[in-house]
Amino acid sequence: MHDPGALTREQLGFVGGRLDRVDHIRTRPDLAAQTFALPETRIVALDGLDPVTADGHLVMEAAAPGARAEDHVLLGLDDLQRPIFARLAERVEGGFFPTERSRAIATELPAHEIALYGTARSLVHWHARHRFCSVCGSPTQAEKAGWSRRCDACSSEHFPRVDPVAIMLAEHDGRVLLGRQHRWPERFYSALAGFIEPGETIEEAVAREIKEEAGVTVHSVRYVMSQPWPFPSSLMVACIGVAGDDALTLDETEIEHAFWCDADGVRAALANEPGAPFIAPPPMAVARHLLKHWLDGQLVPPGPSA
Amino acid sequence: MHDPGALTREQLGFVGGRLDRVDHIRTRPDLAAQTFALPETRIVALDGLDPVTADGHLVMEAAAPGARAEDHVLLGLDDLQRPIFARLAERVEGGFFPTERSRAIATELPAHEIALYGTARSLVHWHARHRFCSVCGSPTQAEKAGWSRRCDACSSEHFPRVDPVAIMLAEHDGRVLLGRQHRWPERFYSALAGFIEPGETIEEAVAREIKEEAGVTVHSVRYVMSQPWPFPSSLMVACIGVAGDDALTLDETEIEHAFWCDADGVRAALANEPGAPFIAPPPMAVARHLLKHWLDGQLVPPGPSA
Known part of the structure; x- marks a missing residue:
């Protein structure tokens, strides 16, 4: 998995993601839950919104016992066909500017892992800041394997911002x-x-x-x-x-x-x-x-x- | 103001806006209020989210007596230096697809007026669907002459989506x-x-x-x-x-x-x-x-x- 070429200092950040985003799984709650339960499923470790790395790679963990699919976003399948998720946070602090840790990965990680971290970070931030419906103020729930949030009160659907x-x-x-x-x-x-x-x-x-x-x-x-x-x-x-x-x-x-x-x-x-x-x-x-x-x-x- | 060249059937829609978006006024509530009160100020007429036209132009109206600047978004200054606003709506129905009326302007209006309508429509839709804070669920208020909404409860600021x-x-x-x-x-x-x-x-x-x-x-x-x-x-x-x-x-x-x-x-x-x-x-x-x-x-x- 190590890609020495990507470790040059001149690599543009967050570009070159390799995950298969598996849109056909996102839209099927049964498939998303089955995918989450697979033994090869991995969760991207995050420290707040910061990356966690070891030996030149992002740390990926097995799902904790009792963890629920609906508290995670399905980022996609990696090169080894492992489903990669990120755990949603109830709240995040700041997140509008790069930190020292998030800058440091530029020279630590292969390009595609920097891209994976960026995708996880954007989605975790978006969920934490969209726990309520902007149309009616009621709580929202994650849906579509974390690629939307729905308001049960007014039926509005909200999608991640870009x-x-x-x-x-x-x-x-x-x-x-x-x-x-x-x-x-x-x-x-x-x-x-x-x-x-x-x-x-x-x-x-x-x-x-x-x-x-x-x-x-x-x-x-x-x-x-x-x-x-x-x-x-x-x-x-x-x-x-x-x-x-x-x-x-x-x-x-x-x-x-x-x-x-x-x-x-x-x-x-x-x-x-x-x-x-x-x-x-x-x-x-x-x-x-x-x-x-x-x-x-x-x-x-x-x-x-x- | 009539631009016959823009009336060709082959004009790409919503492109070619000519408004000066006057960012320096948006960020100054005093200037925004003074601008709204000018006699030459005009409000783009909308029927819900649909355009209102007459004689090959968008209908522009003077502000109604008692109208408040904070219920409007400042779109910018037109070629005659008139401030152009759109009135915010408490709610909108649908708005996710073009209607017959919004399609018809393609052959009725000069390109820059189609662009002006499009800008007004996007902003009115966004405000109506962001009356509550997605972070905490509290009501939000329009700010920056309609280019942001602020939550007084948690101090979050929200910006129009693109x-x-x-x-x-x-x-x-x-x-x-x-x-x-x-x-x-x-x-x-x-x-x-x-x-x-x-x-x-x-x-x-x-x-x-x-x-x-x-x-x-x-x-x-x-x-x-x-x-x-x-x-x-x-x-x-x-x-x-x-x-x-x-x-x-x-x-x-x-x-x-x-x-x-x-x-x-x-x-x-x-x-x-x-x-x-x-x-x-x-x-x-x-x-x-x-x-x-x-x-x-x-x-x-x-x-x-x-």
């Missing part, structure tokens, strides 16, 4: 726009980002966010890649847009500082060079891969430029 | 995979689709859905376009993937029938030819534009093929 987020670079004349939030570590810069809202395409959200945060108008937005980000349940949608000019008007409540960085600066930051103009996001984050993607598309030779 | 949906064509040897659901009108076929789940990239969701619904394995998934779909608040993410072979194993609970259609068949369906092998989705739907995009990429000459 919140799409646009994360993007504006590019202008061989440079890209980087910004930093007030609470970030010194010299850390990244791509701008924001939640996609009702009534927007991905491309419209990209243009709105860059305009709101930096006062820059972009066109020709192109999709680059996506990533699930389980803090608590975002879908990062990474894009690049072309800016008409480079004048900045920052929203200073959101952005402490922003600047246009050329390819040499991006290259230096991705290489962690001491003289780099900024500290780049870690490999776990899609922003780093978006910067790499942009850099790969530049044909600027290394060295001083005009 | 549910990303993968909608996709598998392609194999010059043909694309089309399917139909049991409840659809006779001969109507479209792209397969399904909600993106926690822990998946867009591309992983595309591959999982095609595998689940049709038994087809795809690789090399490419993003094509996106669309907000306000029934009630989806973000359609349209993609094409390459199938390794063309054997089908249908999930018959989801899919009544599926088949591989060549470029001639897609061309005939998009042209509404009587002999076409299927009836294509309407212009309002992204599936039609995905089919067009695929067809534009084919170099198959018209006429009989092997």
Whole structure:
């Protein structure tokens, strides 16, 4: 099961899940209960919402005696055809940002186990925060092997959230726009980002966010890649847009500082060079891969430029 | 304000909104209240969740005497700098599928007004179904000019949902995979689709859905376009993937029938030819534009093929 290739430091986080999500079992309570009762069934160990690891793997446990299928979510079948569940929690604390432990797995675990942890984390968080019906206020019950919650009082059905987020670079004349939030570590810069809202395409959200945060108008937005980000349940949608000019008007409540960085600066930051103009996001984050993607598309030779 | 170009029958629905969403006003209750009180403020008329139109435009009304800002959501400023709000409803019926009225605006309204209606509809639906806190069951109050709801009992903040949906064509040897659901009108076929789940990239969701619904394995998934779909608040993410072979194993609970259609068949369906092998989705739907995009990429000459 060990996958040394996935342990490189440059692995994008939470991508590359290998579970078979077995939709046909989720929708059959009898099958879900039988699956939970199998001797090979495993439960992903979690410490609150944090991962629990040993010897370079997530810890997986047999179901406790007396454990009930309905207190668990069926994540899927692994490569060995073992059913993998996560245990639901009555409450969780926070969960909106990565912790030290959840960051550390980037270099400890194979990619597909990081993805499995992310899926478990998002679902456990969602259940703990949806124990009541948002329509009528009555208690809800997990259903469909943990892939929905139903309200017996008003019959509403609620499904796990996935919140799409646009994360993007504006590019202008061989440079890209980087910004930093007030609470970030010194010299850390990244791509701008924001939640996609009702009534927007991905491309419209990209243009709105860059305009709101930096006062820059972009066109020709192109999709680059996506990533699930389980803090608590975002879908990062990474894009690049072309800016008409480079004048900045920052929203200073959101952005402490922003600047246009050329390819040499991006290259230096991705290489962690001491003289780099900024500290780049870690490999776990899609922003780093978006910067790499942009850099790969530049044909600027290394060295001083005009 | 009339935009005749947007009235073509081939306009993708709910795309092309022009409102300035004025995030800096939403976060300031004083500014939001002042904005609501302006004489030029307009409220989008809705009949339940259905649109109300006259003379080829959405009906916009002045605020009723005594109307309160906190019972409305600020959609943004229009091209004339008029603040546009929608009135929140205590309850809505259904809203999960398009109605006759909401389909009809495709040929009645300029694109940006269809987008405005879609945004209003998603937000009114979300508020009506989130009057209680999913964390603790207590009543919630609208905040941030209608862009969040807060629970006074447990201090949780809740944000409007946007549910990303993968909608996709598998392609194999010059043909694309089309399917139909049991409840659809006779001969109507479209792209397969399904909600993106926690822990998946867009591309992983595309591959999982095609595998689940049709038994087809795809690789090399490419993003094509996106669309907000306000029934009630989806973000359609349209993609094409390459199938390794063309054997089908249908999930018959989801899919009544599926088949591989060549470029001639897609061309005939998009042209509404009587002999076409299927009836294509309407212009309002992204599936039609995905089919067009695929067809534009084919170099198959018209006429009989092997």
